[in-house]
Amino acid sequence: MKEINLFGVYFSPFVAVLALALIIFFALRVWLDRIEVQKWFWHRSLFDAAVFVIILSVIGLMF
Amino acid sequence: METGMSPGMSWLATSWREVLSLLQFRFMPEKKREALAFAIRGWVASMLAMYLAFYLELDEPYWAPLTVWIVLQPTPGMSISKAFYRIVGTIIGSFMGVVLICFFVQTPELFIAALALWVGACTMVSNLLRNFRAYGAVMAGFTAAIVASGAIERPNEIIQIALARCAATLIGIACATIITAIFAKHExxxxxxxxxxxxxxxxxxxxxxxxxxxxxxxxxxxxxxxxxxxxxxxxxxxxxxxSAGVRIHxxxxxxxxxxxxxxxxxxxxxxxxxxxxxxxxxxxxxxxxxxxxxxxxxxxxxxxxxxxxxxxxxxxxxxxxxxxxxxxxxxxxxxxxxxxxxxxxxxxxxxxxxxxxxxxxxxxxGGWKWSPSLSLNFHRDRRRAVINGLRAAIAVGVAGAFWIASAWSMGPSLLIWVSVGASFFASAPQPDRLGNLFLNLVMVACVAAFIVNYFVLPGTSAFPILAFAYGLVLVPATVLLYNARNPIPIMAFCANFIALSQPVNAMTYDTAAFLNNAMALYLGCGAGVLSYSLFMPADPRVARRYVVYRIRLGLERISRLEPIPSFDVWQTRMFDRINRLHDPANPSGWPTDEWFNGGLAALGLGTEVLRLRHLLTEARLASRTAGLIRTVLQSFREITARPDVARKSVRHALTELERNVPEGREEKLSWFRVRGILEKMESFFADHPTFLTGRTEMI
Structure with a gap:
């Protein structure tokens, strides 16, 4: 992956992966909230953290 | 009690329960246990942040643990909320810091002026926002000062400095939020x-x-x-x-x-x-x-x-x-x-x-279900926002001028701390009192940082020992200062303790540099706090007069705006205003209860104005009744400039209304309603004749 050039400032591609993962995660979280996923999991915050890591890793592996 | 367990097993179970209760600090009173848990969470999060910042070899890694103490809150919700707005504030502030350096690095006077304006603008915006949104705006102000001041002597490295400060801040926020979200009670x-x-x-x-x-x-x-x-x-x-359960509702x-x-x-x-x-x-x-x-x-x-x-x-x-x-x-x-x-x-x-x-x-x-929402509205004190913004801008400008005139090597640090001091407490009800408490704790932090830096750290070589040494100061101090409602004292001590001890990978023990840094911090915060007493100090009488003025302005707007504002917008905002009028430290000649009653009556008056407008557009009215409503509404549109006209107009409309009773059933019902509304308006002016006039002797 190439570095991202933003007006002459170079950013690590990980920043883009992180941003994309955050967007997907927040969209997914709205749906998870509505189906009340916390009823099936002991610790919702840990579950959210795990979901975010999975999304981040999948995107990282895809590119 | 017969449990069916063998004596050995029973002894083991009892011992395990005792060990568990010891581990959970059950022997301590509930309040102290809460404080200790908070202190340990803060210490673990800040040491984790410091370790990560060291590991990533960030420039000035102490900003990461320092950030932990700034965002740390007792509950996960508060922590997440504050962290989110701090991230937004930090990113905007860092960007602005880069912009300031790019444009004004060759002209220090313009740099100071632009920084002062930016800090002033952010302070003003923060005063118009509520909860942690206000905090995010303040952050945007002084992060620009942090980034720009750090880069003023090495402008070529501005991007690296901005990214390093941003990264350190984000690490601090992530550590504080994760530790609080996982280990604090979700209640x-x-x-x-x-x-x-x-x-x-x-x-x-x-x-x-x-x-x-x-x-x-x-x-x-x-x-x-x-x-x-x-x-x-x-x-x-x-x-x-x-909580996801609250988020959906x-x-x-x-x-x-x-x-x-x-x-x-x-x-x-x-x-x-x-x-x-x-x-x-x-x-x-x-x-x-x-x-x-x-x-x-x-x-x-x-x-x-x-x-x-x-x-x-x-x-x-x-x-x-x-x-x-x-x-x-x-x-x-x-x-x-x-x-x-x-x-x-x-x-x-x-x-x-x-x-x-x-x-x-x-x-x-129940579960998630779409429902129409009613919003809550609050009073925005624009006057105080402008004064606070102006004050912060002047304080930063004066500090900048002092730096240029004296060429003090710690000038950039001074700028950072003046920005913090002049903007951080601006939205508090008594900023000078809070600022003084902050300054006292900064002094204690200076002494503690000196002792740790020169008597404890020189003997340490590994990170765990360093972390332990910091824990010896941070944990007891946090337990002593803990107050679930006000985390500012903890922040004042712990964040400044870290800012002063400045842990870096290769520690240097330069006493002159330490004292210079401590002086810049204390003088900067002190100048910022002093500005609250020197420049237009908060005057509760003027503040109250302004609230009454805004009530008049509100009445004018609800009688004019199209479409007709909803009842909840007016009423929820007015309740906030009543809360401000009902000031326990009441210096006016009127008893506090009268302010409270006057405010509630003004809320009722505005509600009646809205009812009149709804009747005018929705009810079947006789043409004369409709004409009289229009005249009354017209007088309310002028209430800001001429508060007395509305009273006269209501009286006149009531007299005229009694002379023109309509015939039809619907028209008569509306007529009764209009009459009731006008009578209520008249009684407002009779019971509270001077409330809306805003004359100084009443305030």
Whole structure:
């Protein structure tokens, strides 16, 4: 992956992966909230953290 | 007790329970245990942040643990909420820091002026926002100062410096949030539900007060209830950040609070009407009033038994009876008939809003369901925002001028701390007092940092020992300063302790540099705090006069704006204003209760203006009645400049209205309503003749 050039400032591609993962995660979280996923999991915050890591890793592996 | 366990097993189980209770610090009182848990969370998060910043070899890694102490909050919801706005503030501030350096690095005077304007603008915006959004705006201000001041002597490295500060801040936020989210108690959902149920119960108890209740009795219940409802906005915010269960019902919870505000307004309106008109002329109205009050007296029992459905059915039944009542057709005299109509309308409104609040409550207990939301609105003190912004800009400008004139090597540090001191406490009710407390704790932090830096750290070589040494200072200090409502003292001590000890990978022990840094920090914060007393210090009298001015402006706007503003916008904002008028440190000649009553009456006046506008557009009116309403509304459009005109116009309209009684049934019903509204407006001007004039002797 190439570095991202933003007006002459170079950013690590990980920043883009992180941003994309955050967007997907927040969209997914709205749906998870509505189906009340916390009823099936002991610790919702840990579950959210795990979901975010999975999304981040999948995107990282895809590119 | 027979448990079926062998003696050995039983001993093991008892010992394990004892060990567990020791590990959970059960031997300590609840408050102290909470403080200790908070201190340990803070220490673990800050050491984790410091380790990561060292590991990633960031420039000036101490910004990461320092950030932990700035964002650390006792509950996960507050922590997440604050962290989010701090991230936004940091990113905007870092970007602005880069912009300032790019444009003004060659011209220090312009650099100082631009930085002062930016810090001033951010302080102003923060004063117009609520909860942690305000904090995000302050952050944007002083992060620009942090980034730009760090890069002023090496502008070529500005991007690296901005990214390093940004990265350190984000690491700090992530560590504080993750540790709090995982290890702190998740109680927001239960707490917010408990508070909402209490608010419904208190509103019903307030509604159940007998008609003959004294002002003192009403205020004893009413004042704490308004405070409670206003505080609920922040509670909902934090709970939504913490709990998915609250997040899906956030709108619903706000709508519930807005309905309770409207119910209180309706009850208040009823109380004003009853002594004036009375219900003796119509036994049916008197009976309806009695049965509604009786229902409110019985309601807490039904609530305690969770019989919400029965409550709603009884409310519907009462509303049906109220709808059928037609006092206008029985009573021949205008005055009691108009008054009876007013009483019935307000009773119906009171029941309607309570019924809606209860249906919102039921939605809250269930799963996600789309529901229309009612927003909560708050008073924005623009005057104070401008003064605070101006003050912060002047303080930064003066500090910059001092730096240019003295060429002090710690000038950039001074700029950072002046920005912090002049903007951080600006939105607090007594910024100078809070600032002084902050300064005292900075002094203690200086001494503690000196001892740790020169007597403890030189003997340490590994990170665990360094972390332990920091824990010896941070944990006891946090336990001592812990106050779940106000984390500023902890932040003042712990963040400044880290800023002063400045742990870096290769520690240098330069006493002159340490003292210079400490002096810049203390002088900077001190100058910022001093500016609160020197430049336009907060004056409660002027602040109150301004609130009254904004009430007039609000009345003017609701009589003019298209489409007609909704009742909840006006009423929820007015309750916030009443809360500000009802200042415990009241320096005016008027008793505080009169301010409270005047504010509530002005809320009622605005509600009547909105009702007149709705009647004008929705009801069938005789042409003369409609003409008189238009004249009254026109006079309210001028109330900011000429407060007396509205009073005269209302009097004139009432006289004219009595001369023109319409014939048709619908027109007559509207006529009674208009008459009741105008009478209420007139009584406002009679009971509170000087409230809206804003004359200084009354303030």
């Amino acid at each position: 927001a959902r239960t707490r917010v539900r408990m508070l909402l149920a209490k608010a419904i119960g208190d509103t019903i108890r307030r509604s159940a007060l007998p008609v003959t209740a004294t002002t003192a009795e009403r205020l004893a219940l009413g004042k704490p209830l308004i405070d409670e409802l206003i505080a609920l906005d922040a509670e909902i915010d934090y709970a939504a950040a913490e 956030e709108d619903c919870a706000r709508s519930l609070v807005a309905h309770l505000f409207q119910a209180i307004a309706a009850r208040r309106s009823l109380e004003e009407e009853l002594p004036r008109g009375g219900t003796s002329a119509d036994p049916e109205v008197a009976q309806l009033l009695d049965s509604t009050l009786q229902f409110f007296r019985n309601a807490p029992e039904l609530m305690a038994a969770d019989q919400w459905l029965t409550l709603q059915q009884q409310m519907e039944e009462l509303r049906r009876k109220i709808e059928k009542a037609m006092p206008e057709e029985r009573v021949s005299d205008f005055r009691p008939a108009a008054s009876s109509r007013m009483v019935l309308d307000r009773l119906d409104e009171l029941l309607e809003h309570l019924a809606r609040a209860i249906s919102d409550w039921q939605l809250l207990l």
